[in-house]
Amino acid sequence: MTHYPSPAGPGPAADDAPQDRLRLAELLGALSHALDLTEGQPKGHCVRCCWIGMQVAAELGLGQQARSDLYFTLLMKDLGCSSNAARICQLYLADDLSFKRNFKTVSGPRQGLGFLWRNTAAAEAPWTRLKTLKQVLARNSEIAGELIETRCNRGAAxxxxxxxxxxxxxxxACLDEHWDGGGQPLGIQGEAIPLFSRIALMAQVTDVFAADLGADAAAEELERRAGSWFDPDLVPVFTAVIRRPRFLADLQAPALEAAVFATPQAQHIQAVDEDYLDEIARAFSLVIDAKSPFTHGHSQRVARYTGLICDQLGYTPERRRWMVRGALLHDIGKLGISNTILDKPGKMTDREFALMKQHPVLGHAVLSRINAFRELADVSAAHHERLDGKGYPYGLDASRLTQEMRVMAVADIFDALTANRPYRAALPLEKTYAIMDDLAGPGIDPECYAALQDAVTASGWPAASDAPLAGGEWELPLAQRSA
Known part of the structure; x- marks a missing residue:
């Protein structure tokens, strides 16, 4: 059970400290754990890649600005990784998380065929599996290019x-290009590939192979791909780092993350002000909502409704801004949920629903890594809790739900009901209100719900035919979605 603050009304919280103590490296390092989730990687993958890459940068004698840019390339290399998750599930009939995790170890055509055989439609009937494999193999190069281009271009944007x-x-953008021109999405080769891309790809492969097979295996894998995937002049630099006596112990040490945040590149980055923090939250909301076609725009709409409710309740501008930021990030844990669950058109199994209910827990684990976000993590994680204690993931009741938690829950439900879901179309405003009327009291806070209604009326809610067509994952009615 996570810690939750005592119930409190609107107004600035005691720990609403200015952001001058929050460095960009610390913030993005914590958020990089969300990128690890959607890539199916062990916790800390991006941070470890950053540490590996910066060891190489020191060996190369890169200048201060180059090291700074490389540092953030490594931390944020997977910014676009959520954008192809739904497509992977659709094309390969596979769990996107395990598919991505397993793909990281594929290095040649023979391994590629074995990977496709093991990971394409593995849970389907034999005829469906063979049909899907045939379709995938017929368009394998085209499909790979499409998926990587989507990921790389989205991440760069x-x-x-x-x-x-x-x-x-x-x-x-060029993370998946190969030295011999056989990579994606542009097929560029040699030194035309940005140096940061070459280092980031090698750092990624190093971390994956070192974690599974050890440091020697990681070095040998880089040497095996020298001149094909990897810059042959960079490979000896990497392998010299990897074969240091304490490389693997340092890579796996609990203190590694603190060491990454203590580097000169992290220390010299300017502090994060309120405007920049808002921009980062908006940017990460795009990463979150790209995970599923049914969540396009959801986080930004929930943020809008949250802000409108806060206005009606008389929140200060500072606390309203804080709440909107939390709403933008409230679903960050969904990056760790497979699209086979997020996009399922039918009723979830008990196991699937249990996994779905973990997304607030995963989100809390990411946001609480940032000291300045501890209370925000608590509020964001409670957007599926109910006043009667029958919500999830912790079953908190009214005595433990702050007003901020109640506001975000109302905003999330409203957007989810007025949006398309895999199992139903968007509901008109009248039907949405009818459902929320029944929830008011046992499920949602009546005062926050009334504030939403007042805000919707004042804002001129569009006709049902013009309502947003994408939204959240509120499973309603709960009993029907949980079995």
Whole structure:
């Protein structure tokens, strides 16, 4: 059970500290754990890649600006990774998380065929599996290019939105290019591939192989791909780092994350002000909502409704801003839920629903890594709790739900009901209110719900035919979705 604050009314919280103590490296390092979730990687993958890459940067004698740009390329290399998850499930009839995790160890055509055989439609009937494999093999190169292009271009675009340099954006955009021109999405080769991309890809492979097979295996894998995937001049630099006596112990040490945040590149980055923090939250909301076609725009709409409710309840501008930020990030844990569950058109099994109910827990684990976000993590994680204690994931009742938690729950439900879901179409406003009327009291806070209604009336809610067509994952009615 996580810690939750005591119930409190609107107004600035005691720990609403200014963000001048929050460094960009600390913030993005914590948020990088959300990217690890959607790539199916063990916790800390991006941070470990950053540590590996910066060891190499020191060996290369890169200048201060180059090291800074490389640092954030490595931390944010997977910014676009959520954007192809639904497509992977659709094309391969596979769990996107295990598919991505297993794909990281594929290095050649023979391994690629074995990977497809093991990971395509594995849970389907034999005829469906064979049919899907045939379709995939017929378009394998085209499909791979499509998936990687989507990921790389999306990641680069989000990096630009987060104010990173063009070198960082290019480093992310070309992450999957290979030295011999056999990579994706552009097929560029040699030194035309940005140096940051070359280092990031090798750092990624190093972490994956070292974790599974040990340091020697990681070094040998880089040497085996020298001149094909990897820059042959960079491979000896990497292997010299990998074969240091304490490399694997340092890579797996609990203190590694603190060491990454203590590097000169992290220390010299300017503090995160309120405006920049809002931009980062908006950018990560795009990563979150890209996970499923049914969540396009959900986080930003929930943030809008949250802000409108806060206005009606008389929140201060500072606390309103804080709440909107939390709403933008409230579903960050969904990056760790497979699209086979998120996009399922039918009723979930008990196991699937149990996994779905873990997304607030995963989100809390990410956000609570940031000291300044501890209370925000508590509020965001409670968006599926109910006043009668029958919500999830912790079954908190009214005595433990702050007003901020209740506000976010109302905003989330409203957007989910007025949006398309895999199992039903978007509901008109009248039907939405009828459902929420029944929830008011046992499920949602009547005062927060009334504030939402007042805000919707004042804002001129569109006709049902013009309502948003994508939204959240509120499973309603709960009993029908939980079995």
């Amino acid at each position: 989000i990096a630009r939105q987060m104010r990173f340099s063009e070198d960082v954006a290019d480093g992310i």
